[in-house]
Amino acid sequence: MSKCEQCIVREFSSLKALNKEELVKLAECKTSRLVKKGEVIFEEGENVNGIFCVKDGVCKLTKLSQNGKDHIVKLVTKGELLGQRSMISEEPVNLSAVALEDMQVCFIPKSEIMGFFDKNNQFSMNVMRTICGDLKESDDHVVNMAQKTVKQRLAETLIYLQDTFGKNEDDSLKIQLTRDELASMIGTATESCIRLLSDFNKLGLIELKAKKITLKNIPQLKKMA
Amino acid sequence: MSKCEQCIVREFSSLKALNKEELVKLAECKTSRLVKKGEVIFEEGENVNGIFCVKDGVCKLTKLSQNGKDHIVKLVTKGELLGQRSMISEEPVNLSAVALEDMQVCFIPKSEIMGFFDKNNQFSMNVMRTICGDLKESDDHVVNMAQKTVKQRLAETLIYLQDTFGKNEDDSLKIQLTRDELASMIGTATESCIRLLSDFNKLGLIELKAKKITLKNIPQLKKMA
DNA sequence: GTATTTATATGACATATATCATATTTTAAG
DNA sequence: CTTAAAATATGATATATGTCATATAAATAC
Numbered sequence: 001m002s003k004c005e006q007c008i009v010r011e012f013s014s015l016k017a018l019n020k021e022e023l024v025k026l027a028e029c030k031t032s033r034l035v036k037k038g039e040v041i042f043e044e045g046e047n048v049n050g051i052f053c054v055k056d057g058v059c060k061l062t063k064l065s066q067n068g069k070d071h072i073v074k075l076v077t078k079g080e081l082l083g084q085r086s087m088i089s090e091e092p093v094n095l096s097a098v099a100l101e102d103m104q105v106c107f108i109p110k111s112e113i114m115g116f117f118d119k120n121n122q123f124s125m126n127v128m129r130t131i132c133g134d135l136k137e138s139d140d141h142v143v144n145m146a147q148k149t150v151k152q153r154l155a156e157t158l159i160y161l162q163d164t165f166g167k168n169e170d171d172s173l174k175i176q177l178t179r180d181e182l183a184s185m186i187g188t189a190t191e192s193c194i195r196l197l198s199d200f201n202k203l204g205l206i207e208l209k210a211k212k213i214t215l216k217n218i219p220q221l222k223k224m225a
Numbered sequence: 226m227s228k229c230e231q232c233i234v235r236e237f238s239s240l241k242a243l244n245k246e247e248l249v250k251l252a253e254c255k256t257s258r259l260v261k262k263g264e265v266i267f268e269e270g271e272n273v274n275g276i277f278c279v280k281d282g283v284c285k286l287t288k289l290s291q292n293g294k295d296h297i298v299k300l301v302t303k304g305e306l307l308g309q310r311s312m313i314s315e316e317p318v319n320l321s322a323v324a325l326e327d328m329q330v331c332f333i334p335k336s337e338i339m340g341f342f343d344k345n346n347q348f349s350m351n352v353m354r355t356i357c358g359d360l361k362e363s364d365d366h367v368v369n370m371a372q373k374t375v376k377q378r379l380a381e382t383l384i385y386l387q388d389t390f391g392k393n394e395d396d397s398l399k400i401q402l403t404r405d406e407l408a409s410m411i412g413t414a415t416e417s418c419i420r421l422l423s424d425f426n427k428l429g430l431i432e433l434k435a436k437k438i439t440l441k442n443i444p445q446l447k448k449m450a
Numbered sequence: 451g452t453a454t455t456t457a458t459a460t461g462a463c464a465t466a467t468a469t470c471a472t473a474t475t476t477t478a479a480g
Numbered sequence: 481c482t483t484a485a486a487a488t489a490t491g492a493t494a495t496a497t498g499t500c501a502t503a504t505a506a507a508t509a510c
Contacts, residue, residue: 374466374467375466375467376466413467413468414467414468414469416467416468416469416470417466417467417468420467435475435476436476
């Protein structure tokens, strides 16, 4: 059982408000788990009863729409927490979480977290701020979906992916999404996504090599987003 | 200066957790205001530094998109609070609030609310749950925008409007939105919205009389949503 | 290494939706 | 009441995007 004190999640998430004593308690009650790429952490409708700390790796949060397609609502990466919303709302989770890479996650049972809410005001405020940030992001997202073209959303998403997850030594996007996943982030058909990537490629905005995507003209991409 | 004890906002919002003493303090520091239809309560980017209680009337929360169109993200009605998110995030407001009808609102300064956060845990939890509910709604909204057709979104929105705001004696929707506003809720061009309403009318799903919209075949509308 | 599956790519076409033009109706202003 | 302005309505057309078919390339299994 590893300690929580030095954990990256503690450093970047709401958990930074916890004191030593609380961290010791946390380390005792948490359970760690390795999640392989493609594995499901939890599924829409499940009762999770706690939160997950993402220690390493990235996962997608998806929601099944009525037409049977999965939509990727958000990507969650190391340092972040998972499942806070449904724990607070005391509802089944609204989204499914699926690993995009091999991951390390810890699970903290609800009872433990609720105790922090009662005793540590700073922690409560941190959680509240995080969720408020998520809400703002989500509202902005709604407007983008409603008002921007697929092309604009693709440009925007490519920039977001580079800004958030960085690039490899060869400058290609570090995070590996299939065309299908990229399409389900921007809310379009896979073929449309592929076609637009191809267009961007021809225009010199990006470069496609095998599965790798490299952004070549970021100012132009930003301008069109 | 009216009391807060019997206020509808207190009854339905997070404020229900406040005790008598806190309500007295609230009544002392709040300011009341009448807002005429069309008037702006606050505008995107403003610093609000407090929250609004909607005592009567309905307003729209809008965000200006890059193409210059306003998108209606949410409608807020009597009994609800306004501006919680930005107060907690300590950011300018992300959305503009504009009255759709004559309204009565009260303003409570941030300092007062922050005091409740510190001392009244139930209040904090209520606020947190409200925002979590908003987040779920917003995420669902993103998926709808991304995956549903305009027709589906219109059907869904009409049902939402009736369920949320009710109908007049003649069965027409109580809330009065212009076609332009309806279009900006579902994320489409005004003409497209008008055309689809016209289609729905011809199909007997709804009835259009002057500006009034009456839902005629709700099961069918639900099925297509 | 070959076979099989899966992902990517592209063409042809259908459909949904936006845009522009214009008419009609309703609301507001004088 | 009359006129002007705004909202609603509808047609014609352009454009974006989805769908289906098929080809090629890459990944995985055997």
